[in-house]
Structures are given as structure tokens and as C-alpha cells.
Amino acid sequence: MRAGFDEEERALLEGFDETLRRLPEYATAVDDGRVDREVVSRLGRRLAADGWFEVADPRSDSRQPGTVLAGLAEVAGRRSVAIPYPLLETWLAVRVLRQAGAEEVATAVAAGERTATLAVDLLGGNHVGDTSGWVPYANAADLAVLVVAEGAETTVLLAELPLASMWEAPAIDLATPTGVAPLPVGREAGRLDSEELRFTRCLYLALQAAAMVGAADDLFRRTVDYLRAREQFGVRLSSFQALQHHAADLLVALEAARSLAYYAAWCADARAERMEEYALTAKGFCGETCWSIAGSAIQLHGGTGMTWEGALHYGLCRIAYLAMAGRNASECLSAAGGAAIDRASMLTLAHRRGP
Amino acid sequence: MGYSIHMDFTVAPEDLEFGDRVRAWVEANVPRDWTIEYPYGSPEWVEFQKDWDRKLYQAGYAGMFWPREFGGTGASPERRFVFAQVMAETGAPEGLGHLGRRVVAPILMTHGTPEQQRRFLPPILEGREFWAQCFSEPGAGSDLASLSTRAELVGGRFLVNGQKVWTSNAEFCDWGFVLVRTDRQAPKHAGISCLAVPLRAAGVTIRPIRQINRQSDFAEVFFDDVEVPLENLIGPLNGGWRVAVTLLNYERGLESAMSRFADQRRAVESALLAIREKPERDRYLDAHALGRLQAEILAIPIVAMRLLSTQLEGGDPSELASVLKLQHSNAWQRDASRVLLATGQASMLKREPAESQFLFYLMSRAVSIGGGTSEIQRNVIAKRVLGLT
Structure with missing residues (x-):
């Protein structure tokens, strides 16, 4: 039993904190409601350069268990002005794309070459009618990953952003511009097993x-x-x-x-x-x-x-x-x-x- | 990078198997409705509890938390955690000797002389002698250090005079672990000593207190010229405050938290059964209330595991220990009333299981008072943990 982090893990969390402290200035963009493609891709390149997307990549030697990802999420959450970046969604997108067999896209997202987000309501099984539900950073990312579970089948869809059909859902949290798209949208990238x-x-x-x-x-x-x-x-x-x-x-x-x-x-x-x-x-x-x-x-x-x-x-x-x-x-x-x-x-x- | 060691809440298979063996042993040795069969405080209850203490010893479980040198098992912290969880979850009795085993014994191991350890520890372990904690007084509750029961050195022995209150199970116990004032001129924390006082000695009067749940867990204890030999002084003369603080820390520890966790879990499960009787449409609010309640209760053993890990790695557990006591007191009180509300009108009926639920609620009012009030605990957290002064 070890109900806490070990030294190596603590060092990893501190390293992440250090990366976050050194990110290019973003608070002004948040205040001005200007979290756009340029802001997001700049932050994404910096995070990827230090290997902070690979931590969620099941193919990477740097992959981390969920507890450490939770630690990293907590560290990110402690920034007084939230980082305007779909961090959790990127981690999940990399993982989902790998498991669905969309290797090329997964590698590009993990390397920070393309920014990805996730339809979070769809993933959660939230009832969203014939829409994607909330897609954080829909205006600012390159790709949206949609996990559509229907009965025993789970399809992973990939949509290139921006989508003409997507409408903005301005969020109270200025760091998280959000959009919603009517379904169907995107192309099939693979399937997920139920586990x-x-x-x-x-x-x-x-x-x-x-x-x-x-x-x-x-x-x-x-x-x-x-x-x-x-x-x-x-x-x-x-x-x-x-x-x-x-x-x-x-x-x-x-x-x-x-x-x-x-x-x-x-x-x-x-x-x-x-x-x-x-x-x-x-x-x-x-x-x-x-x-x-x-x-x-x-x-x-x-x-x-x-x-x-x-x-x-x-x-x-x-x-x-x-x-x-x-x-x-x-x-x-x-x-x-x-x-x-x-x-x-x-x-x-x-x-x-x-x- | 490649980090292979990570947070792990699994319990080793051999410890889980140990837990299964303990569970089977409890089930084979404890009547299912012993709480009804042996009404609290009755002579049958006292004998049942004492018998349980002896059974624990015979099965090798009485010394689960004791080091080997004093006849304990020297079990690993994980195994102790599993033991505490199983004992709590199976609803096993605590035994009349639990205070002696959990609280007095560790103090004797730390502060007692070798003679005191030889004299007092084996009877505690074997379930032959039982201890009560005589700390609070009518004029010294939260402000314990202002206690006024005094012990004077007269003719080579202590002469004890004064009154204690809120002494659990005093009338059934053999020994009192008594805080006394031995120097009335010294600053209040500096003039206190600890004595082992025989509760059946001449001059000791015990008067049970009837509580709001109709039971009498507590008593007042009066000392009138009670003679106590010098060798019953535990720890240094006038150095008793530090000893008392050690005791309070044990009282706020892991076993206590696990026991509360199991009590609360049982109470919730009785409410679950009542909720299942309701029509589906009436369950929506209950589902949320139950989900919230379950979360609060589940967080208790997880904080306890974090506390254990911190101790194992040589870290300072005091912050989480302070949090844990207040957490389980808060949770129990909030949850006990939520259980009643979720059960509905049926919880007001004087029949089982409703009556037990209501008595559980009444007892929940005590958890934020006994062993240091929640207000004192908040003071401790604010001042010592958060530096708010």
C-alpha cells in the first residue's frame, strides 16, 4: 500500500509545475476573451516540447498511470488563472486515438503537431440529443475526437476543426471557449472496446x-x-x-x-x-x-x-x-x-x- | 522517463487472506444480534465484553497493535489496517479492554517503568484487568489543563482528592488512568501528573450518568482521600501533561476512524433498505443524498490510508491526523441525521431497526464533544496546521 506519491513522482509533478510557470503569458488573452487557435497552439507546442502529452500515450515509455495524471491535473488546476488549453482532453484524445488504432493522428497530437480536443458530454454518456454536446476549445483546436457509444459498439469519430456547423457555446469560464456541433460529424477513426x-x-x-x-x-x-x-x-x-x-x-x-x-x-x-x-x-x-x-x-x-x-x-x-x-x-x-x-x-x- | 513505482491502494493478498480469516473467526465467535441479546450496561453485557477480551487474547488478536517485545504481534501497518477494518465492518464488540489495549498500553510502553510494564501490560493483553480514562472534570473539559483533582505526597504515598467526569465504563473497570494536579504553584500545564488508581480502592465512588440515548456509557468518579502508592506514578512527577497528550493522540487514531467508518456504513445500509421500499419516483433526492453521504464516509478510510502511508515513509502525520478526527466527527453527525431523513417517518418509530437508527443519531451528537471537541480540533488545525493566529 502506498497512498501517496514517491520521490520520483513528486519530482515529475514539480517538473510539470515548472513548465507551467514558464509558459508564455496567457492571462491577458483569457481576460480579453481571446483564447484562440494562436494562443492554444503556442501553449501546446511548449507543453509537447517538454513531453507533457506523452505522459498519457500508452505507446510511450513516458506513459504514466492515472494517479500520476491526476497529480498533474491537480498541479495544472492550481494555476490561479487556468491554462487556456484542453489538457485533460488532449491526454484522453491521445489515449483514445491510440486504442482506436488511429496511430498517425495520435502521434501527431502527442508530439504537439496538431491540437486535439474531446466531446466531453458524449464521452460521459451525457444526454445531448443529436449533438456533440460540449466540445471545449472547439474554436481553437485542430481536431475534435468524438466517442460515440451505441449499444455494445463504440465508434471514435475524428472531426477537423473549425466546423462550419459548429456553434459557439460561450462559457462562463473564460479559459475554456466551448462549442457544440450537430451530429453526425467527422469521419470514423476506429473503435473502442467496452473495457x-x-x-x-x-x-x-x-x-x-x-x-x-x-x-x-x-x-x-x-x-x-x-x-x-x-x-x-x-x-x-x-x-x-x-x-x-x-x-x-x-x-x-x-x-x-x-x-x-x-x-x-x-x-x-x-x-x-x-x-x-x-x-x-x-x-x-x-x-x-x-x-x-x-x-x-x-x-x-x-x-x-x-x-x-x-x-x-x-x-x-x-x-x-x-x-x-x-x-x-x-x-x-x-x-x-x-x-x-x-x-x-x-x-x-x-x-x-x-x- | 518511465516511472514504474506508483500510488497503490491494493492490500497484499496475504493481508487480505488474513482479513478473511479474522472475518470468519469473528462470525464464528460473535452472536449476530449481540447488541440486542446483551443490553448495554447489564451484568450479561459486562461478562460478554470481558469474555470477548479473553477470546481476542486466546486467538492472538489482542496484541495486533502491540510490538513483539511486549507480547504483541508486531504486525505490519497494512495488516493492522485490515484488522481494524474487518473488526469494524463485522460489528465485532470492542471489548471492555479496548481502552487499555489501544490507549493505556502504548503509554505504558513509552512512559512506564520496566516494573510498571511487567505489572500492568500482561493483564491488559490477557483481558484480566480493565482500565478507564479519568481526565475531564466538571471545571476542566476542553480546558483540561485547569484540572483540580489533586494528589498530595503524604507519608510516602499519594493522597488523591477530587472529581472526574465523562469516564467511560468506570463502574466496570479495575484501574483509572487519572490526571492529577501535583503542584498547585506551577503554571497549569506544568503541575500535572499521571497516576494508576485502583477504582475499587476505599474512597472511590462511581456514579453513572444517564445520557440522551438512555444508556450510561459514562460516569462521575469521586476520589476522597484515596491512597495510591508512589510506584503508580506513570511518567515523571509534574510531567503528566506530555503523557496525556500522547494518550489523546492515540484516541484520535486509525482504529477509532475505522470504527466510525463501519458504524456509519451500517447506518447507511439500514437506510438503503428503507429507501428501497419507497416508490421509484420518490427516490431521486434520496439517490443524491445517499451518493453524497457515501462519498463523505468513503473518504474517511482513504484519508486514514494516506495517514498510514505518511507514517510509513517517516513523514509528519499530524496534519492528516488532525483532519481525520474532525472529518469523521463532522461526517457522522451530518450523516446520522441524513439517514433519518432518507428513511422518513419510519425512523421515528420505537421499533427495530428504526430505534437503533435513532439511538445512533443521538450518539452522533457526542462525537464532536468526546476526545476533544470539534471546536478545539478546529483551533488545533487553524493554529498548528494553517498558522492562523
């Missing part, structure tokens, strides 16, 4: 959960710093017990969320029995909890929390977007709770790898 579809869905939920934990962690740490620095009534805010207790409760909630996110990622890696339920539980709990932590961060910052300059809104909107994208957090909890009701038994620790 791979299960894994991909679970991994995506766990990565979203970890990304939300990262964003909530950043908001929480900044709030603690603020309480220690800000003075009122001649004393620091951190000396008021009401605020201390509020902060302590936030830490407890954050650690519970973090635990569930990593556990779900491990369950996906281990193909543990009921891995879907762990993934739904993690996404659902992290979505509701991190969103609530973001609200508390604003409250504890007072008026400053309501200002653009206070910059808490980036994290809040990022969390809200992630909580809704693919499968909404509360629906995830309902699905996990429904499974427990049907079985008349609560989820407990998996402990074992699956077959």
Missing part, C-alpha cells in the same frame, strides 16, 4: 475531480494567506476564531475531496470492481465540495473576493465548468447513490485490482 471505454470514462471523471481539487487548493491557500495578512479592528483576521474555524472546515473538506479523487484514479488504473462508482463519487463530491470551497474563499476575502482584481473568479468559474462538463457533479452523486440503493449496500474500499 477501454469504461476506463476512459472513469479516468476522465477522476482527472476532472483532481483538477477541481487543484483549483480549490489554490483558492484555499490564497485565502489562508489573506487571513494572515489582512488587518481589521487593529488585529489580523487570522486571530478571529470564527474565521479560523471556517478555514479548518475547508481544509477537512479539501482533504476528503483530494482523497476521493486519487482513489478513483487508482481504481481506474487497477480496473477495480465498481470503478465507475468510485469515479462518479469522486467527480460528484469534488464538484460540489470544491465549488463550495470557492464560495467560501470569496466570503473570507470580503469585498476583495468580489473584485476582478482579487482573481478568485478564475478558480471559481473553472471549478463550476469542470463540475458541469461531461457529467454534472450532482448527477454523478445521484448515479452513485442510485447504484448503492439498487444493491442495498454501500461502496467500500476496493483493496484489490480487477481482473
